[in-house]
Amino acid sequence: MAHTHHHHEHGTKGWLLAALVMTVALVAAEFVAGMKGHSLSLVSDGWHNLSDLPPLFFAWLAVHLEQKPPDHQRTFGYQRAGVLAAFVNALILVAVAVLIGFEGYGRIRHPASVASGLMIVVGAAALVINGLITLGIVRGRGDLNIRAIFIHSLGDAVSDVAIIGGAILIRVFHTPLIDPILGLLIAALILWSAIGILEESANILLESLPKGMSVQNVASTILAVEGVEEVHDVHIWSLNPHSHTLACHVRILDMPTSESEMIIHKVQKALADKFNIAHSTIQVEHTHPPGEFHTYMPEPARGHRGR
Numbered sequence: 001m002a003h004t005h006h007h008h009e010h011g012t013k014g015w016l017l018a019a020l021v022m023t024v025a026l027v028a029a030e031f032v033a034g035m036k037g038h039s040l041s042l043v044s045d046g047w048h049n050l051s052d053l054p055p056l057f058f059a060w061l062a063v064h065l066e067q068k069p070p071d072h073q074r075t076f077g078y079q080r081a082g083v084l085a086a087f088v089n090a091l092i093l094v095a096v097a098v099l100i101g102f103e104g105y106g107r108i109r110h111p112a113s114v115a116s117g118l119m120i121v122v123g124a125a126a127l128v129i130n131g132l133i134t135l136g137i138v139r140g141r142g143d144l145n146i147r148a149i150f151i152h153s154l155g156d157a158v159s160d161v162a163i164i165g166g167a168i169l170i171r172v173f174h175t176p177l178i179d180p181i182l183g184l185l186i187a188a189l190i191l192w193s194a195i196g197i198l199e200e201s202a203n204i205l206l207e208s209l210p211k212g213m214s215v216q217n218v219a220s221t222i223l224a225v226e227g228v229e230e231v232h233d234v235h236i237w238s239l240n241p242h243s244h245t246l247a248c249h250v251r252i253l254d255m256p257t258s259e260s261e262m263i264i265h266k267v268q269k270a271l272a273d274k275f276n277i278a279h280s281t282i283q284v285e286h287t288h289p290p291g292e293f294h295t296y297m298p299e300p301a302r303g304h305r306g307r
Contacts, residue, residue, distance in 0.1 A: 031043065045123075045163060045186060048186055059146060082146075097188070103183065104181075111177050119170070120167045127164065155193050159189065204240065219234055227263040229253065244279075251284075
């Protein structure tokens with residue numbers, strides 16, 4: 001399994017590098033064609049694809065760094081490199097969407113004739129390239145960093161279809177206003193894709209509770225393990241979208257170390273099975289006089305086994 005995962009990461013890195021080269025060529029073609037044919041949608045899509053370059057590079061770098069093992073400075077390794085890359089990528093997407101929106105508004109006020117034939121040719125070429133990039137990284141889209149690239153590439157492909165369709169409509173109805181409208185739709189698509197990525201990556205970077213997880217449910221699962229009398233000081237966070245970490249205190253009856261270790265092992269297994277919490281640090285308290293608890297989590301996070 002480890003070998004398969006390692007091979008998959010190398011395959012993803014290869015596709016990301018190939019995507020970088022293809023995107024550079026595509027951006028150059030769209031800028032030249034867009035300016036020559038007076039097409040805002042082509043220029044907008046060129047900016048859209050240009051904004052792919054930093055994300056693609058950061059994604060490639062993140063995949064590379066995530067393969068590096070932990071060291072004395074980074075005891076968890078580089079698992080958050082991909083999350084940080086996704087956050088930066090999403091900020092770039094927001095800036096590009098705003099830029100295209102302003103340009104589109106100006107073109108709606110002052111429409112210009114558009115070379116629809118050139119739009120069709122370049123749009124078709126862009127569709128092929130973005131389609132190849134999307135297919136190449138589709139298996140890695142479970143990773144937040146790769147998903148940012150996957151969503152962006154898929155959005156690029158949809159934009160290309162819209163450009164081709166818009167060019168056909170311009171040829172048929174002789175309505176150049178369609179071009180800036182397409183540009184604004186592309187901007188909206190960019191913004192929509194960025195918001196979800198920003199939300200999820202910021203949640204991880206701020207060490208918030210993993211999405212879909214409840215402290216109360218986690219505490220209840222721990223209390224369900226035979227031998228656990230109380231759980232408090234529960235802290236849960238994520239290193240990346242697939243790696244969750246927990247630290248807590250549990251109170252058990254006074255017993256030999258071998259028996260308490262068995263209880264902790266059962267707690268860790270329950271957390272891994274139910275919540276995918278692969279790394280947990282559990283401090284055991286055998287006795288605790290009343291009134292000396294120091295709970296740093298909200299009251300519902302502190303639980304007692306029912307009698």
